[in-house]
Amino acid sequence: MEKGKLFVVATPIGNLEDITFRAINTLKNVDFIICEDTRVTNILLNKYEIKKELVFVNARNENRMLQSILSRLKEGHSAALVSDAGTPCISDPGTRLINCAIKQKIEIVGIPGANAATLALSISGLPVDSFIFEGFIPQKKGRQKELKKFVEEERCIVFYESVYRIKKLLEELNEYMPERLIIIFRELTKKFEESWRGTVEQLLNTLDKKIIKGEFVVIIAPQNWKENF
Numbered sequence: 430m431e432k433g434k435l436f437v438v439a440t441p442i443g444n445l446e447d448i449t450f451r452a453i454n455t456l457k458n459v460d461f462i463i464c465e466d467t468r469v470t471n472i473l474l475n476k477y478e479i480k481k482e483l484v485f486v487n488a489r490n491e492n493r494m495l496q497s498i499l500s501r502l503k504e505g506h507s508a509a510l511v512s513d514a515g516t517p518c519i520s521d522p523g524t525r526l527i528n529c530a531i532k533q534k535i536e537i538v539g540i541p542g543a544n545a546a547t548l549a550l551s552i553s554g555l556p557v558d559s560f561i562f563e564g565f566i567p568q569k570k571g572r573q574k575e576l577k578k579f580v581e582e583e584r585c586i587v588f589y590e591s592v593y594r595i596k597k598l599l600e601e602l603n604e605y606m607p608e609r610l611i612i613i614f615r616e617l618t619k620k621f622e623e624s625w626r627g628t629v630e631q632l633l634n635t636l637d638k639k640i641i642k643g644e645f646v647v648i649i650a651p652q653n654w655k656e657n658f
Protein backbone atom coordinates (compact mmCIF):
# COMPACT_ATOMS: atom_id res chain seq x y z
CA MET A 430 0.00 0.00 0.00
CA GLU A 431 1.32 3.46 -0.88
CA LYS A 432 2.02 5.65 2.13
CA GLY A 433 0.42 9.06 2.54
CA LYS A 434 2.46 12.24 2.79
CA LEU A 435 2.81 14.56 5.74
CA PHE A 436 2.72 18.20 4.63
CA VAL A 437 4.16 20.71 7.10
CA VAL A 438 2.30 23.90 6.32
CA ALA A 439 3.15 27.43 7.48
CA THR A 440 0.12 29.58 8.30
CA PRO A 441 -0.13 33.35 8.95
CA ILE A 442 1.25 35.04 12.08
CA GLY A 443 -1.61 37.52 12.26
CA ASN A 444 -2.75 38.77 8.90
CA LEU A 445 -4.80 35.94 7.40
CA GLU A 446 -3.79 36.96 3.88
CA ASP A 447 -0.19 35.93 4.57
CA ILE A 448 -0.56 32.40 3.27
CA THR A 449 0.58 30.93 -0.03
CA PHE A 450 -1.63 29.50 -2.80
CA ARG A 451 0.22 26.25 -2.34
CA ALA A 452 -0.58 26.17 1.38
CA ILE A 453 -4.29 26.78 0.71
CA ASN A 454 -4.37 24.09 -1.98
CA THR A 455 -2.59 21.66 0.30
CA LEU A 456 -5.06 22.28 3.14
CA LYS A 457 -7.89 21.72 0.66
CA ASN A 458 -6.46 18.49 -0.70
CA VAL A 459 -5.20 16.55 2.32
CA ASP A 460 -7.41 14.01 4.09
CA PHE A 461 -7.07 15.64 7.49
CA ILE A 462 -5.31 18.51 9.26
CA ILE A 463 -3.31 18.16 12.48
CA CYS A 464 -3.47 21.31 14.60
CA GLU A 465 -2.87 22.70 18.09
CA ASP A 466 -6.22 24.32 18.70
CA THR A 467 -9.23 23.64 16.47
CA ARG A 468 -10.74 27.07 17.23
CA VAL A 469 -7.64 28.90 15.96
CA THR A 470 -7.24 26.75 12.84
CA ASN A 471 -10.95 27.01 12.05
CA ILE A 472 -10.66 30.80 11.77
CA LEU A 473 -8.19 30.31 8.91
CA LEU A 474 -10.14 27.47 7.31
CA ASN A 475 -13.38 29.46 7.42
CA LYS A 476 -11.75 32.43 5.71
CA TYR A 477 -10.69 30.21 2.80
CA GLU A 478 -13.89 28.11 2.88
CA ILE A 479 -12.02 24.92 3.62
CA LYS A 480 -13.98 22.15 5.30
CA LYS A 481 -11.69 19.47 6.61
CA GLU A 482 -11.38 17.01 9.46
CA LEU A 483 -9.27 18.53 12.23
CA VAL A 484 -7.24 16.41 14.62
CA PHE A 485 -5.77 18.31 17.54
CA VAL A 486 -2.66 17.17 19.34
CA ASN A 487 -1.63 18.49 22.72
CA ALA A 488 0.64 17.38 25.53
CA ARG A 489 -2.13 15.26 27.08
CA ASN A 490 -3.22 13.25 24.06
CA GLU A 491 0.09 13.25 22.15
CA ASN A 492 1.11 9.60 22.60
CA ARG A 493 -2.28 8.24 21.60
CA MET A 494 -2.75 10.66 18.71
CA LEU A 495 0.72 10.06 17.26
CA GLN A 496 -0.01 6.37 16.90
CA SER A 497 -3.33 6.97 15.19
CA ILE A 498 -1.91 9.68 12.85
CA LEU A 499 1.03 7.48 11.84
CA SER A 500 -1.30 4.53 11.18
CA ARG A 501 -3.46 6.66 8.92
CA LEU A 502 -0.42 7.97 7.04
CA LYS A 503 0.85 4.43 6.55
CA GLU A 504 -2.58 3.42 5.21
CA GLY A 505 -2.21 6.03 2.49
CA HIS A 506 -4.01 9.04 3.98
CA SER A 507 -2.31 12.40 3.62
CA ALA A 508 -2.20 15.00 6.38
CA ALA A 509 -1.20 18.63 6.88
CA LEU A 510 0.47 19.71 10.11
CA VAL A 511 -0.16 23.32 11.11
CA SER A 512 0.44 25.27 14.30
CA ASP A 513 -1.61 28.15 15.69
CA ALA A 514 0.59 30.63 13.84
CA GLY A 515 3.60 30.70 11.54
CA THR A 516 5.90 27.81 10.81
CA PRO A 517 5.32 24.56 12.71
CA CYS A 518 8.16 23.43 15.01
CA ILE A 519 9.64 26.93 15.28
CA SER A 520 8.90 27.47 18.99
CA ASP A 521 5.84 25.36 18.26
CA PRO A 522 4.85 21.69 18.43
CA GLY A 523 5.36 19.17 15.65
CA THR A 524 8.94 17.93 15.92
CA ARG A 525 8.07 14.61 17.52
CA LEU A 526 5.43 13.78 14.90
CA ILE A 527 7.79 14.65 12.04
CA ASN A 528 10.61 12.66 13.60
CA CYS A 529 8.39 9.59 14.04
CA ALA A 530 7.07 9.94 10.49
CA ILE A 531 10.62 10.13 9.09
CA LYS A 532 11.49 6.92 10.95
CA GLN A 533 8.45 5.24 9.40
CA LYS A 534 9.63 6.38 5.96
CA ILE A 535 6.68 8.69 5.43
CA GLU A 536 7.46 11.50 3.01
CA ILE A 537 7.59 14.97 4.59
CA VAL A 538 6.75 17.93 2.37
CA GLY A 539 7.38 21.47 3.64
CA ILE A 540 5.11 24.31 2.54
CA PRO A 541 6.96 27.50 3.51
CA GLY A 542 5.43 30.73 4.71
CA ALA A 543 5.25 33.19 7.58
CA ASN A 544 7.64 33.19 10.51
CA ALA A 545 7.86 36.00 13.07
CA ALA A 546 11.64 35.77 13.59
CA THR A 547 12.68 35.94 9.93
CA LEU A 548 10.16 38.70 9.24
CA ALA A 549 11.57 40.79 12.11
CA LEU A 550 15.15 40.15 10.96
CA SER A 551 14.34 41.08 7.38
CA ILE A 552 12.95 44.49 8.35
CA SER A 553 15.45 45.23 11.14
CA GLY A 554 18.02 47.07 9.03
CA LEU A 555 20.71 45.11 10.88
CA PRO A 556 23.30 42.72 9.44
CA VAL A 557 21.49 39.39 9.42
CA ASP A 558 23.50 37.15 7.09
CA SER A 559 24.24 35.16 10.20
CA PHE A 560 22.15 35.37 13.37
CA ILE A 561 21.17 33.49 16.53
CA PHE A 562 17.61 32.41 17.02
CA GLU A 563 16.95 31.84 20.72
CA GLY A 564 13.15 31.62 20.65
CA PHE A 565 11.76 31.68 24.19
CA ILE A 566 14.53 31.72 26.79
CA PRO A 567 13.91 29.73 29.98
CA GLN A 568 11.53 31.48 32.35
CA LYS A 569 13.50 30.70 35.50
CA LYS A 570 16.34 28.20 35.74
CA GLY A 571 19.18 29.02 33.37
CA ARG A 572 17.68 32.33 32.24
CA GLN A 573 20.46 34.58 33.57
CA LYS A 574 23.18 32.26 32.27
CA GLU A 575 21.52 32.28 28.86
CA LEU A 576 21.42 36.11 28.77
CA LYS A 577 24.98 36.58 30.02
CA LYS A 578 26.40 34.47 27.22
CA PHE A 579 25.23 37.05 24.66
CA VAL A 580 27.18 40.00 26.06
CA GLU A 581 30.04 39.55 23.56
CA GLU A 582 27.90 38.22 20.69
CA GLU A 583 28.74 39.67 17.27
CA ARG A 584 25.60 38.48 15.51
CA CYS A 585 21.98 39.57 15.92
CA ILE A 586 20.11 37.58 18.54
CA VAL A 587 16.38 36.97 18.14
CA PHE A 588 14.07 36.23 21.06
CA TYR A 589 10.39 35.47 21.27
CA GLU A 590 8.91 36.94 24.41
CA SER A 591 5.45 37.01 25.90
CA VAL A 592 3.62 40.09 27.08
CA TYR A 593 4.08 38.92 30.68
CA ARG A 594 7.88 38.98 30.55
CA ILE A 595 8.80 41.64 27.98
CA LYS A 596 9.58 44.29 30.63
CA LYS A 597 11.43 41.77 32.76
CA LEU A 598 13.56 40.87 29.73
CA LEU A 599 14.44 44.52 29.15
CA GLU A 600 15.32 45.03 32.80
CA GLU A 601 17.61 42.01 32.65
CA LEU A 602 19.22 43.22 29.41
CA ASN A 603 19.79 46.57 31.08
CA GLU A 604 22.01 44.80 33.56
CA TYR A 605 24.10 42.90 31.00
CA MET A 606 24.18 45.17 27.93
CA PRO A 607 22.82 48.65 28.73
CA GLU A 608 24.40 50.31 25.67
CA ARG A 609 23.30 47.77 23.10
CA LEU A 610 20.75 48.59 20.39
CA ILE A 611 17.55 46.61 20.88
CA ILE A 612 14.57 46.44 18.51
CA ILE A 613 11.15 45.33 19.68
CA PHE A 614 8.57 44.32 17.11
CA ARG A 615 5.00 44.09 18.33
CA GLU A 616 2.06 42.49 16.55
CA LEU A 617 3.83 41.96 13.23
CA THR A 618 1.44 41.90 10.24
CA LYS A 619 -1.49 42.87 12.47
CA LYS A 620 -3.57 46.04 12.76
CA PHE A 621 -1.60 47.48 15.67
CA GLU A 622 1.83 46.52 14.39
CA GLU A 623 4.63 48.74 15.68
CA SER A 624 8.31 48.65 16.54
CA TRP A 625 10.66 50.54 18.80
CA ARG A 626 14.43 50.78 18.62
CA GLY A 627 16.90 52.15 21.13
CA THR A 628 18.96 51.26 24.13
CA VAL A 629 17.24 49.29 26.85
CA GLU A 630 16.79 52.41 28.95
CA GLN A 631 15.10 54.24 26.08
CA LEU A 632 12.82 51.28 25.42
CA LEU A 633 11.87 50.92 29.08
CA ASN A 634 10.86 54.59 29.09
CA THR A 635 8.75 54.05 25.97
CA LEU A 636 7.07 50.93 27.31
CA ASP A 637 6.37 52.56 30.68
CA LYS A 638 4.08 55.01 28.92
CA LYS A 639 2.10 52.29 27.15
CA ILE A 640 -0.35 49.57 27.95
CA ILE A 641 1.56 46.59 26.68
CA LYS A 642 -0.35 43.95 24.82
CA GLY A 643 0.25 41.46 22.06
CA GLU A 644 3.08 39.35 20.75
CA PHE A 645 6.72 40.40 20.57
CA VAL A 646 9.93 39.64 18.76
CA VAL A 647 13.04 41.16 20.33
CA ILE A 648 16.25 41.59 18.36
CA ILE A 649 19.52 42.46 20.05
CA ALA A 650 21.99 44.10 17.67
CA PRO A 651 25.55 42.75 17.43
CA GLN A 652 28.03 44.02 19.98
CA ASN A 653 29.83 47.10 18.52
CA TRP A 654 27.03 47.75 16.05
CA LYS A 655 26.85 51.43 15.16
CA GLU A 656 23.40 52.69 14.14
CA ASN A 657 24.83 55.18 11.62
CA PHE A 658 27.00 52.94 9.54
Ligand code: SAM
Pocket residue numbers: 442443512514515516517518519520521543544545546588589590591614615616617618619644645646
Ligand atom coordinates in the same frame (compact mmCIF):
# COMPACT_ATOMS: atom_id res chain seq x y z
N1 SAM B 1 5.72 29.32 14.91
C1 SAM B 1 5.70 30.74 15.11
C2 SAM B 1 6.59 31.39 14.05
O1 SAM B 1 6.84 30.76 13.01
O2 SAM B 1 7.00 32.53 14.22
C3 SAM B 1 6.06 31.11 16.52
C4 SAM B 1 5.10 30.57 17.53
S1 SAM B 1 5.51 30.95 19.20
C5 SAM B 1 4.41 29.89 20.09
C6 SAM B 1 4.68 32.47 19.46
C7 SAM B 1 5.66 33.61 19.65
O3 SAM B 1 6.14 34.03 18.37
C8 SAM B 1 5.02 34.85 20.26
O4 SAM B 1 5.03 34.80 21.68
C9 SAM B 1 5.91 35.95 19.74
O5 SAM B 1 7.11 36.03 20.48
C10 SAM B 1 6.22 35.44 18.33
N2 SAM B 1 5.19 35.92 17.39
C11 SAM B 1 4.30 35.18 16.72
N3 SAM B 1 3.52 35.96 15.95
C12 SAM B 1 3.94 37.23 16.14
C13 SAM B 1 3.55 38.50 15.63
N4 SAM B 1 2.54 38.61 14.77
N5 SAM B 1 4.22 39.59 16.04
C14 SAM B 1 5.25 39.50 16.91
N6 SAM B 1 5.66 38.33 17.44
C15 SAM B 1 5.02 37.21 17.06
